[in-house]
Amino acid sequence: MSxxxxxxxxQLAIDLAVEGVKLDRGGPFGAIIVKDGxxxxxxxxxxxxxxxxxxxAEIVAIRNACQTLDSFHxxxxxxxxxxxxxxxxxxxxxxxxxxxxxxxxxxxxxAKIDFDDSFIYREIERPIAERQIPxxxxxxxxxLKAFQLxxxxxxxxxx
Amino acid sequence: MSxxxxxxxxQLAIDLAVEGVKLDRGGPFGAIIVKDGxxxxxxxxxxxxxxxxxxxAEIVAIRNACQTLDSFHxxxxxxxxxxxxxxxxxxxxxxxxxxxxxxxxxxxxxAKIDFDDSFIYREIERPIAERQIPxxxxxxxxxLKAFQLxxxxxxxxxx
Numbered sequence: 275m276s277x278x279x280x281x282x283x284x285q286l287a288i289d290l291a292v293e294g295v296k297l298d299r300g301g302p303f304g305a306i307i308v309k310d311g312x313x314x315x316x317x318x319x320x321x322x323x324x325x326x327x328x329x330x331a332e333i334v335a336i337r338n339a340c341q342t343l344d345s346f347h348x349x350x351x352x353x354x355x356x357x358x359x360x361x362x363x364x365x366x367x368x369x370x371x372x373x374x375x376x377x378x379x380x381x382x383x384x385a386k387i388d389f390d391d392s393f394i395y396r397e398i399e400r401p402i403a404e405r406q407i408p409x410x411x412x413x414x415x416x417x418l419k420a421f422q423l424x425x426x427x428x429x430x431x432x433x
Numbered sequence: 434m435s436x437x438x439x440x441x442x443x444q445l446a447i448d449l450a451v452e453g454v455k456l457d458r459g460g461p462f463g464a465i466i467v468k469d470g471x472x473x474x475x476x477x478x479x480x481x482x483x484x485x486x487x488x489x490a491e492i493v494a495i496r497n498a499c500q501t502l503d504s505f506h507x508x509x510x511x512x513x514x515x516x517x518x519x520x521x522x523x524x525x526x527x528x529x530x531x532x533x534x535x536x537x538x539x540x541x542x543x544a545k546i547d548f549d550d551s552f553i554y555r556e557i558e559r560p561i562a563e564r565q566i567p568x569x570x571x572x573x574x575x576x577l578k579a580f581q582l583x584x585x586x587x588x589x590x591x592x
Contacts, residue, residue, distance in 0.1 A: 277571075280569075280571060281571060281572060284571055284572055284575075285572070285575065288572070288575050288576055288578070288579055291576075291579035292578070292579045292582055295579065295582050295583050295586060295589075296582075298588075298589075298590070300590075300592075301583065301592070302579040302580055302582060302583035303579075304579070321505050321528075321592055322505055322590040322592055325499045325500060325503060325504055325505045326496050326499055326505065327495065327499060327505050327506060327507075327525065327528040327529040327530075327592075328487065328492050328495060328496060328525045328528070328529075333487050336486065336487060337485050337487060340484045340485055340486060341484060344484060345484055346480050346481055346484045346485065346486050347486060348486075356576050356579055357576065358561065358568065358570075359568075360524055360528075361520055361521075361523070361524040361557060362520075362521050362522075362523075362524025362525050362527075362528060363521075363524070364520070364521075364524075364553075364556075364557060365519055365520040365521025365522070365523075365524060365550075365553055366486065366487045366521050367566055368521075368552070368553045368556065368566060369480075369486040369487070369519075369521060369553075370486040370487075371486075372566055373566065374566055374567050374568070374569070375566065375567075375568045375569070376568070376569050376570075376571055377568055377569075377570055377571075377576075378570070378571060378572045378573055378575055378576025378577075379573060379576040379577060379579075379580060380570070380573070383573070383576070383577060383580060384580075386580075387580045387583055387584055388591065391524075393527070394523075394524055394527045394528075395557070397523075397527065398520060398523060398554070398557065402517065407526055407527060407531055407532065407533055407534065408533050408534075409517065409518075409533070409534045409535070409536055410439075410533070410534070410535050410536075411517075411535075411536055411537070411539070412436075412439060412440060412443055412535055412536075412537060413440060413443055413444070413447070413537045414537055414538060414539070414542070416443075416444065416447050416537060417447055417450075417515050417516065417536075417537025417538040417542070418537075418538060418542060419447070419451070420447055420450035420451045420454065420461040420462075420463070420515055420538075421461055421538060421542060421543075421545075421546045423451055423454050423455075423461060424454050424460065424461035424546055425546055427454060429457075430454075430457075431457070431459075431481040432547065433459075433460070433480055433481055
């Protein structure tokens with residue numbers, strides 16, 4: 275795909291960010307997903323309008339594209355997002371197995387308008403029990419029983 | 434809350450993981466969210482059954498709890514999850530502002546049954562352009578226009 279095509283798709287993502295602000299959907303972020311030159315998914319941030327803290331533009335677009343393609347992965351797809359993804363969205367991008375992404379604003383740009391995700395990057399690096407949201411382990415033996423059930427299941431759908 | 438109560442809620446999360454395997458919802462993971470001693474959200478992994486790579490147990494439970502509480506944050510809530518959260522879910526937990534979490538299985542336990550998220554932790558630490566899913570920046574000036582619109586908006590809902 276040519277650079278002008280990438281710019282065209284990234285502009286569509288930015289347009290979705292602008293539309294989201296105008297329509298009170300949530301924060302100023304938009305994303306689209308393209309496969310074989312066709313838009314297969316769109317999204318803008320809907321955290322405040324749908325009471326869903328996971329409804330970042332990239333997550334909304336990934337969920338939308340997966341419905342379009344009737345698949346739980348997005349191999350062969352490119353993500354265009356108006357801003358560099360946060361750690362949550364980056365994780366979703368890896369689980370969706372997207373090929374690559376284009377972005378316009380950086381995480382530093384987002385921090386300047388009070389969408390700062392740098393604390394999450396710092397927290398991820400810390401031991402789980404010492405984080406600001408600490409994680410406490412209990413009942414490992416009980417938890418492993420669910421894993422054993424999965425391993426023994428012969429008709430499962432791995433992913 | 435007493436340790437026996439934490440164990441009771443964590444067992445409910447494990448039960449949801451087991452139920453998810455038995456009902457073919459997806460991978461062997463379950464989560465519940467508790468506020469003031471009451472269950473306000475539940476979820477199990479539904480990636481393969483709903484074609485949604487973001488439908489991890491914790492994400493499903495967070496979305497469910499936010500609907501129950503009619504809120505886009507979960508301050509004062511505790512998450513009980515059958516397995517240590519992946520980076521995507523950890524990001525969601527921070528955005529949801531959950532107080533703390535209890536978990537049974539570790540990421541190493543999950544890797545042993547082929548749910549390995551260690552590659553995502555490694556990728557997050559690398560420069561965005563050098564990742565296996567590379568990020569390419571274009572059109573920063575265009576992207577910043579959406580941010581300026583947000584800054585100028587006087588009736589916005591910040592979060």
